[in-house]
Amino acid sequence: xxxxxxxxxxxxxxxxxxxxxxxxxxxxxxxxxxxxxxxxxxxxxxxxxxxxxxxxxxxxxxxxxxxxxxxxxxxxxxxxxxxxxxxxxxxxxxxxxxxxxxxxxxxxxxxxxxxxxxxxxxxxxxxxxxxxxxxxxxxxxxxxxxxxxxxxxxxxxxxxxxxxxxxxxxxxxxxxxxxxxxxxxxxxxxxxxxxxxxxxxxxxxxxxxxxxxxxxxxxxxxxxxxxxxxxxxxxxxxxxxxxxxxxxxxxxxxxxxxxxxxxxxxxxx
Amino acid sequence: xxxxxxxxxxxxxxxxxxxxxxxxxxxxxxxxxxxxxxxxxxxxxxxxxxxxxxxxxxxxxxxxxxxxxxxxxxxxxxxxxxxxxxxxxxxxxxxxxxxxxxxxxxxxxxxxxxxxxxxxxxxxxxxxxxxxxxxxxxxxxxxxxxxxxxxxxxxxxxxxxxxxxxxxxxxxxxxxxxxxxxxxxxxxxxxxxxxxxxxxxxxxxxxxxxxxxxxxxxxxxxxxxxxxxxxxxxxxxxxxxxxxxxxxxxxxxxxxxxxxxxxxxxxxxxxxxxxxxxxxxxxxxxxx
Numbered sequence: 001x002x003x004x005x006x007x008x009x010x011x012x013x014x015x016x017x018x019x020x021x022x023x024x025x026x027x028x029x030x031x032x033x034x035x036x037x038x039x040x041x042x043x044x045x046x047x048x049x050x051x052x053x054x055x056x057x058x059x060x061x062x063x064x065x066x067x068x069x070x071x072x073x074x075x076x077x078x079x080x081x082x083x084x085x086x087x088x089x090x091x092x093x094x095x096x097x098x099x100x101x102x103x104x105x106x107x108x109x110x111x112x113x114x115x116x117x118x119x120x121x122x123x124x125x126x127x128x129x130x131x132x133x134x135x136x137x138x139x140x141x142x143x144x145x146x147x148x149x150x151x152x153x154x155x156x157x158x159x160x161x162x163x164x165x166x167x168x169x170x171x172x173x174x175x176x177x178x179x180x181x182x183x184x185x186x187x188x189x190x191x192x193x194x195x196x197x198x199x200x201x202x203x204x205x206x207x208x209x210x211x212x213x214x215x216x217x218x219x220x221x222x223x224x225x226x227x228x229x230x231x232x233x234x235x236x237x238x239x240x241x242x243x244x245x246x247x248x249x250x251x252x253x254x255x256x257x258x259x260x261x262x263x264x265x266x267x268x269x
Numbered sequence: 270x271x272x273x274x275x276x277x278x279x280x281x282x283x284x285x286x287x288x289x290x291x292x293x294x295x296x297x298x299x300x301x302x303x304x305x306x307x308x309x310x311x312x313x314x315x316x317x318x319x320x321x322x323x324x325x326x327x328x329x330x331x332x333x334x335x336x337x338x339x340x341x342x343x344x345x346x347x348x349x350x351x352x353x354x355x356x357x358x359x360x361x362x363x364x365x366x367x368x369x370x371x372x373x374x375x376x377x378x379x380x381x382x383x384x385x386x387x388x389x390x391x392x393x394x395x396x397x398x399x400x401x402x403x404x405x406x407x408x409x410x411x412x413x414x415x416x417x418x419x420x421x422x423x424x425x426x427x428x429x430x431x432x433x434x435x436x437x438x439x440x441x442x443x444x445x446x447x448x449x450x451x452x453x454x455x456x457x458x459x460x461x462x463x464x465x466x467x468x469x470x471x472x473x474x475x476x477x478x479x480x481x482x483x484x485x486x487x488x489x490x491x492x493x494x495x496x497x498x499x500x501x502x503x504x505x506x507x508x509x510x511x512x513x514x515x516x517x518x519x520x521x522x523x524x525x526x527x528x529x530x531x532x533x534x535x536x537x538x539x540x541x542x543x544x545x546x547x548x549x550x551x552x553x554x555x556x557x
Contacts, residue, residue: 005463006366009361009364009367010367010369012357012358012361013358013361013362013367013369013373014369016354016358016373016376016377017369017372017373017376017377019431020373020376020377020379020380020431021376021379021380022395022401022405023380023391023392023394023395023401023431024376024379024380024383024391026391026394026395026400026401027387027391027394030394037399038394038395038397038398038399038400038401039399039400039401039404040400040401040404080283080284080287081284083279083280083281083283083284084280084281084283084284084285086280087276087277087280087281091273091276091277093273093277101548102288104548104551105541105544105545105548106288106291108485108488108544108547108548109488109492109537109540109541109544110488110489110491110492110493110494110513110540111492111494112492112493112494112513112516112517112536113492113533113536113537113540114291114294114295115494115513115516115517115520115533116298116301116516116520116526116529116530116533117291117294117295117297117298117530117533118294119520119526120294120297120298120301120306120526120530121290121293121294121297121298124297136287136290139287140287140288140290140291143284143287143288147284172276173276200384201384201385201386203384203385203386203494203495203499204494204495204517208517208521218386219384219385219386220386222386222387222390223386223389223499226390226393234394237390238390241386241387241390241391242387244384244386244387245383245384245387248382248383248384249379249382249383251382252378252379252382
């Protein structure tokens with residue numbers, strides 16, 4: 001490549017790189033700065049003071065709430081979609097296609113469209129301000145993604161092994177547990193982690209359903225802390241935000257290579 | 270055959286119950302949109318059916334039109350910028366001999382992958398009066414601006430581009446991988462310029478993916494509540510009150526939950542039409 005062309009390609013890339021990274025750099029610097037402010041500066045004293053405070057009192061409580069909500073949602077969704085994806089992959093049945101398109105549709109509709117229906121039904125059921133309401137909602141909203149993902153995994157597993165086991169007298173359920181599921185371990189793991197991530201980061205659903213400060217997950221907690229008492233504690237908020245961002249960042253590092261493949265699968269359904 | 274039927278019913282019914290629950294919720298909210306239900310007070314306990322009055326009111330409400338206009342500006346700008354920037358980055362990074370490809374990809378993806386509320390907080394601090402953006406501008410000689418009160422919609426749009434472009438970029442990067450390199454080699458033999466190669470090869474071959482990307486990010490940006498709500502709450506005044514924030518504010522800040530349900534249905538109808546368009550597109554592409 002000619003030198004001038006190399007430069008012409010790299011300059012916009014470097015600008016975008018900096019544009020993407022500068023706000024994040026501020027976040028990291030502010031999290032170790034006991035006297036953090038919105039201003040961009042290298043802290044004169046770097047401490048773990050802010051992080052210490054995120055592991056006590058309300059921030060700790062919110063973290064545990066987030067873990068509980070995301071963990072339960074991911075487990076419930078995995079349980080439901082592991083079963084439900086199987087017929088879509090292995091059996092032809094009436095309405096399968098319509099249901100599949102329904103699931104792709106549901107996966108595409110933004111969460112905010114369901115904000116009022118979800119709130120009104122849980123008011124009616126008297127379940128507002130319970131973890132159950134949030135876990136149920138996030139499960140319904142994440143089933144389509146996990147189900148379609150797992151269907152894709154099932155589709156890649158040859159049916160010959162199962163058929164052979166049926167001839168040997170294995171029941172269908174047994175063949176699923178003994179043959180299909182062990183072969184799609186990575187698929188189950190990805191489905192669980194992705195659902196965990198969606199539930200972990202969700203803001204709107206817990207915002208409307210959990211109106212008590214001790215029930216909030218981290219997302220709503222961070223939002224509530226911001227601007228509380230008129231003074232913003234940037235150090236504490238930054239360290240909370242950073243800890244809150246760790247699971248998705250880890251996830252990204254783990255599946256980095258498969259992300260492109262996974263996303264193409266996501267779009268194609 | 271009978272065993273199959275039992276299997277399908279047994280495996281699907283728990284999930285179907287969940288999905289039916291969602292349908293019931295939507296149906297119930299549809300009913301509520303014809304009542305005067307409030308979040309608090311007597312109308313919370315025993316709402317009255319008021320027929321189409323919520324919908325009539327909607328079409329006379331200047332703030333409803335305001336939210337549609339803000340949504341159109343917001344969604345249009347974000348989608349155009351994310352798609353164009355994503356494609357631009359992907360094409361640049363696709364060149365051979367680009368050393369910093371993975372560093373740029375990681376940085377852009379990092380600002381996308383972090384939780385929404387962390388994006389809001391980080392971006393809010395970045396555009397704060399004493400924040401990094403104004404410090405950078407001061408170096409260049411631009412006086413500081415109170416971004417969140419003077420240009421709230423603008424910083425919301427750019428913030429969303431900062432936090433969301435990675436999706437389009439990754440999608441286009443994977444689409445470019447599928448373009449056979451021989452096409453470019455042949456074009457180079459014929460002496461085609463970079464721009465000509467882009468117009469004649471890259472664009473037509475990635476067009477279906479671009480279309481998918483446009484559909485998806487339009488739907489998602491239109492319904493994206495957290496970023497704008499977290500950054501501005503819809504304000505100052507109603508300056509950034511896009512449709513989902515308008516629904517939230519009417520329902521949960523002004524307690525007019527029946528009215529909120531009516532707005533929600535108008536918005537969902539728009540989203541649903543776009544989603545159906547997207548499904549039709551996917552079907553067409555599978556046939557091709």
